[in-house]
Every structure is written in structure tokens, then in C-alpha cells.
Amino acid sequence: MFSTTVIYTVFLVFSETFFTTASSELTVSRELRIQENFLVSWIVNNDTIIFNVSTEAKPGEYVGIGVSYNGAMKGADIGIAKIFPGGIISFEDRYGIDKVSPILDKSQDWHLLSSNFRKESTVSFQVSRLLNTGDSAQDVEITEDTLRLIWATGKFETDTGKLHYHENGTRGVIPINFLDPDMDTPSHEELSNMFDLWNPKRKTHLSRNETTYICSFFKSPDIPKRHVIGFGLEVNPIENLRHVHHLDLYRCSAPSGTSPTEFFAPFVGNDYDCSYSPVQFPFENCLQFEFTWSEGGGITLFPENMGLPLQPNEYYMTQTHYDNPHERDDIVLETGFNIYLTSNLRPIEVGQLYVGFMTSKSYALTVPPNSTNFTVSSHCSSPCTSNLPPEGINTFSVMLHSHNSGRRMQLRQFRSGTELPPLAKDDYYDFNYQNNRRLRETRKIMPGDHLTVECVYDTVWKGGKSVLGGRSARDEMCIAFLLYWPRIENVNLCGSYHDQEQVLNFMGVEKVYQYQGEVDATIIEPSHLAGLKYSHVVENLMNWSLPVRERYQKFAQYGEQHAFCHPTVGLNESMAKTAYPKIILTRESRAGWNIGATGIIVMSIILQMCL
Incomplete structure (x- = not known):
């Protein structure tokens, strides 16, 4: 009767969504x-x-x-x-x-x-x-x-x-998401008549590369301060929407003592390959993550009393992930944000917090071939959240983000030895349907809280191939994007990643070389593996017996990791370590994940004692 063929003609966009709690009337x-x-x-x-x-x-x-x-x-x-x-x-x-x-x-x-x-x-x-x-x-x-x-x-x-x-x-x-409320999101045409519009966009002729990340620079309008009240994606022609995986907006800051105009103006109107550009551009000066659109998403609107600040003549960078799986050379499209602005400044300003794995550490996220229910964790540690204001921040929206191998995701929250209900959870994650989902109730994140993103992967579909952390939709990520208030400037990215040397040693590799932006490293040592790709060793030379899989799974989920916290200074990434916190008290929020709530909590405590 029914088939998996998608006839996808949806006229209403749902982006204002939520998660319920046990005590809420639904x-x-x-x-x-x-x-x-x-x-x-x-x-x-x-x-x-x-x-x-x-x-x-x-x-x-x-x-x-x-x-x-x-x-x-x-x-x-x-x-x-x-x-x-x-x-x-x-x-x-x-x-x-x-x-x-x-x-x-x-x-x-x-x-x-x-x-x-x-x-x-x-x-x-x-x-x-x-x-x-x-x-x-x-x-x-x-x-x-x-x-x-x-x-x-x-x-x-x-x-x-x-x-x-x-x-x-x-x-x-x-x-x-059947239980998400209809927030009656207006259409782009309706919003354009209600608010001012800033439309930073660029026309791009895609290369034949399967995956391309394009970084483009823009200057905000020369008008008095505005508040962003929402945003959406614009793609022309619309049939090329399938080639756009995500679009991010970053705010840029010039080095101290440098004129922003002199520093960024030469790059405005130009496009750069974010990973392989032969021309140097100020990527490292544009790391204030403002918001993101991802595949399957719609228009995101902030609550009516909230806005994101947009100052006149500021500089921004967009990062667009283009997907070209058939490696065509005839794809030309115009891509950008529709950013809705108001001159009626709102009383509360919002920010975005990135929580999760640092994907640039590619092989630190390695999922073995033919894996099912393989769990990877990434931690936003207490030392980083200690930089939050004393009253904490209030999360009102979460987007969970992984790629084609992602099957389940959740964002866990710990406070003073107690596990709180998850901030977000999706046991049937859909790579093609990613939204900024409005929470039913605002969730507080306090200084010292510990957040953990867990991603469950299945690599059987790759036919014996492994999966590494990386930019392509066939590589993997493990991230949660949180929209919150009040806006702060000293914590924007928070997460962790496994020590790359430990991962290499587990696979019997001593030293590798990676070209700029390359995901799959080339082995240098030991000599008998020299010249081989790292993935070849993982897929063909590793003996993935059940005991080896279990040992690597324990490392991938529970092993100690390097913490990062940006742009806060004082958390020395090379020295800071993190893992699951010790749990004294928990709520029944873990049913159905791997070995169940009690087993994971006990295992977490035991591992913390042993690591």
C-alpha cells in the first residue's frame, strides 16, 4: 500500500517547536x-x-x-x-x-x-x-x-x-513532530511585509567535488541598530535546494587596534573555499556563531519579546555546505539568508550556543564499519559553563545535528551530581528534517552545569566502510545548537573530542599526515603501513571482534576527552580534560538507551573512578 517514495508538497512551515516534560499538560x-x-x-x-x-x-x-x-x-x-x-x-x-x-x-x-x-x-x-x-x-x-x-x-x-x-x-x-505546537509561522512574503529584510546571499557555480564549504563575507546595512526577529533560507532556483545541506552565520571581530573596515572590507563580496582556499582569508576572526539553518528546516522566529542584535556596518561571514553527490559541473545557484529585522528593539537579546564534538579533529570521531547502536559522546564541561552569569541562561530552542549515519541523539544535563531530564532527545532522528525546535518550557543552564551530547550511529548502510568525523554528509558530526537568553559574549562554543593519538594507537597507527582540510589521513608510521589511508586500516586491517568492538565502544563513549570552550580564555585546551560527571541522583530519563538508565549511570561512575 504505502511506499517510501516522498511526495513532499507542504504549504505550512513549522519551526517553532518544543519538548514536553512529564509534569506538563500537553x-x-x-x-x-x-x-x-x-x-x-x-x-x-x-x-x-x-x-x-x-x-x-x-x-x-x-x-x-x-x-x-x-x-x-x-x-x-x-x-x-x-x-x-x-x-x-x-x-x-x-x-x-x-x-x-x-x-x-x-x-x-x-x-x-x-x-x-x-x-x-x-x-x-x-x-x-x-x-x-x-x-x-x-x-x-x-x-x-x-x-x-x-x-x-x-x-x-x-x-x-x-x-x-x-x-x-x-x-x-x-x-x-506530532507533539510540536503550530506557532502559525507566517510565510516569507508575509514576514517581508511586516519587517525589514537583510538578504546576504551569493551566486555559486559548484565544483565537481562531492562536498564544498563556501565562506562568504558581508557587511551589515548602514542603518541604526536593529533586532533580528527570525531567519530563513533563500535558494534560487528552488529545485537546487537539495544541494544545500546547511548555512551558518558568524559575526566577525577585527584584531585589537585594527579598523574593522580596513581589515574585512577587502574580503566582502568574495567567496572562499573554507577548507582548501589558496588565498588566506580571516576565518579565525569570524567565530562568533549567531545562528544556523540545516537540511529540512523552515523559518525560525524568536519569541515576540526577544531579538538578536544587528549593529550597523558590522562584518559577517556565512558558511554554506553544498552537497554534490553525483559530482555534476552544471549546478549554479544563489544561496543566502532571509534575515527579518525590526527597528522596535525588544527587551531581551538572544544568543546561540554550540555544544558538541569538534569535527575538525576528524579521526577523533571514528565509527567502525558495520556498527549498529554505536554511541559517541561529547561534553560541555563544568569549567566552561562556570563562565555563565550567576543567574544562568535560559534555553528556548534546540537543534540536534548529525549526518547520514545518525540514528538517535540526545542532549543530557547534569547539575551537582544530579541528572536532570534531557534538554532534547530524538530516538528517530531524521537527517533530512532538522529544525530549531522550540522547547515547551524554557530550560535553565546554570554555572557549573555539565552538558553531554550523545549520538548513536549505524554504519551498516555503508557496506563495510567506516565513518569519520568530517564535513561531508557521509562523514559525521555530533552537535546540539541552543538558542537562549540573555545573550552573553564569553561562551559561544563548548564541547570536547577524543585524543587523536589515543585513537590512532587503538588502530595500531603511530603517525599520520593530513593535508589542509583533509578528513582521511595518510599513515607515515609504522613503516609497514606507510602510505595507506587511515580508513583502510580501520576497515580492512582491524579485527573487529566483539571484544575489540566493546572495548572501543567504551572508549568512544566513556573515555576521557579534551575540552574546549570558546571564546573564554583561561580554559587551557591542551590541559583540560572531561568525561561524564559522577552521578549521585538521577531521574528516569534514560529508558531505552543502550543498556538502560541504571546500567549507564553505574558504568559512568565506575569508569570515572577508573579513568
């Missing part, structure tokens, strides 16, 4: 126009979700909607509305077993509340089900994770009820 109202004549809306009241569906269908046809963990038919929880002669509508709870007609669920947990059929072939119906029906065998629990809304229309035999396979163009898969 109320959600959402609407999604799948196609011009196909509207799905839903309301959540505590433990129940009610779907309203309206589309065109005639007697002898069916309309199906469902929930899937990964967009596939197999394992999907599906509701089918059948329209019989006379406009009579029946509804069935079905279960996907493969690319065949879904079978009737033994427990009918979708309930038809109302239905209507009009002669002009418009059908509407309302159905309800519990978020957690208790039928784990044939239903999908609706949680805060990224799930997939699947839909299809087709014909059925009115005498037997047998469903026919849907035709092309009559089914689709849409990644969605």
Missing part, C-alpha cells in the same frame, strides 16, 4: 496541507490525539493516513477510511507488514468519531487514538521524537473490501 493544535486538496489537522489533549482529514474521494476509493518510525510501510500504524456507495464511510485500524496491503490490527485502536461525504466528491472524517495505545506489536506510539506521517489514496472493492495498490502520486511520507 495541548497541541496543528494543521498541515499535504496537497492543495488534502488537509490533515490534529489536536492533542493530554494522552489523546484527534485527526481531522479532508480531501477528494469518490465511492469505491479509500483515504489512508498513518504513523511510521522511518517512513517505511513495514511496522507502520495505519488508519483507512473507505467510502462506500451512498457516501457511507467506514474506518479500519491496520498494520503495515511490507509493500503489500496492510492487515487488520487485532486491536482496533483508531476510532471514527464523525464523517461526511458531499456529492462533489469531498470527504472528511475525524478519528482519535491514544498517543500510547498499549499495543506495541501493531501500533506506533506517538512521542516527541521525529516520526513520519504517511498517507495514500486509492481504490478498493466495495463487495469484498479488498484494497488495491495506490497509483503514483497518490501517496507520500512527511517527517513530522
